[in-house]
Amino acid sequence: MKTIEVDGIKVRIQIWDTAGQERYQTITKQYYRRAQGIFLVYDISSERSYQHIVKWASDVDEYAPDGVQKILIGNKADEEHKRQVPKEQGLQLAKEYGMDFYETSACSNLNIKESFTRLTELVLQAHRKELDELRGLPRAPTLARLEEDEQQPLGSEDTPKTCWC
Numbered sequence: 001m002k003t004i005e006v007d008g009i010k011v012r013i014q015i016w017d018t019a020g021q022e023r024y025q026t027i028t029k030q031y032y033r034r035a036q037g038i039f040l041v042y043d044i045s046s047e048r049s050y051q052h053i054v055k056w057a058s059d060v061d062e063y064a065p066d067g068v069q070k071i072l073i074g075n076k077a078d079e080e081h082k083r084q085v086p087k088e089q090g091l092q093l094a095k096e097y098g099m100d101f102y103e104t105s106a107c108s109n110l111n112i113k114e115s116f117t118r119l120t121e122l123v124l125q126a127h128r129k130e131l132d133e134l135r136g137l138p139r140a141p142t143l144a145r146l147e148e149d150e151q152q153p154l155g156s157e158d159t160p161k162t163c164w165c
């Protein structure tokens with residue numbers, strides 16, 4: 001669990017690190033179902049791990065909810081001397097998938113906060129409606145509500161509204 005602040009809102013996020021090994025796949029797939037945001041992570045010093053992203057992405061498509069937010073991560077950016085995956089290759093794949101992309105290092109703390117903040121931002125944006133309601137902002141008018149308002153007698157607009165629910 002971690003609390004981070006995004007756009008002035010304190011958000012408590014629950015982070016799950018799923019096991020990468022094949023033998024745990026039946027269990028890990030079950031965690032996708034309730035995920036709101038997913039990092040697809042490869043190791044920049046391993047072309048093989050990069051190749052595996054295609055499989056992770058297809059598992060996510062199959063098992064995660066439709067509106068799940070995804071970000072591609074090339075980790076171990078501190079291991080420049082062992083690099084097998086050029087940054088452009090990561091960027092290209094992220095572009096194909098329509099995802100944001102970060103190179104990170106858990107060792108040197110590169111882009112860790114940035115990537116978590118960005119994924120949280122994307123999740124919040126995807127839940128903008130619920131968020132506005134939490135903040136007490138009026139919802140965008142729907143056609144049904146506009147019609148309802150039109151039927152109100154003149155002057156009734158002044159009636160104070162404390163809640164849109």
Ligand SMILES: Nc1nc2c(ncn2[C@@H]2O[C@H](COP(=O)(O)OP(=O)(O)OP(=O)(O)O)[C@@H](O)[C@H]2O)c(=O)[nH]1
Pocket residue numbers: 017018019020021075076077078079104105106107108
């Ligand atoms: N140099 C470097 N090593 C890292 C970095 N992140 C993780 N490691 C090392 O990589 C190894 C694997 O890290 P894990 O966190 O177990 O990786 P994982 O993908 O969760 O592994 P699975 O649980 O098998 O899926 C460990 O030895 C870590 O110390 C990084 O940013 N830089």
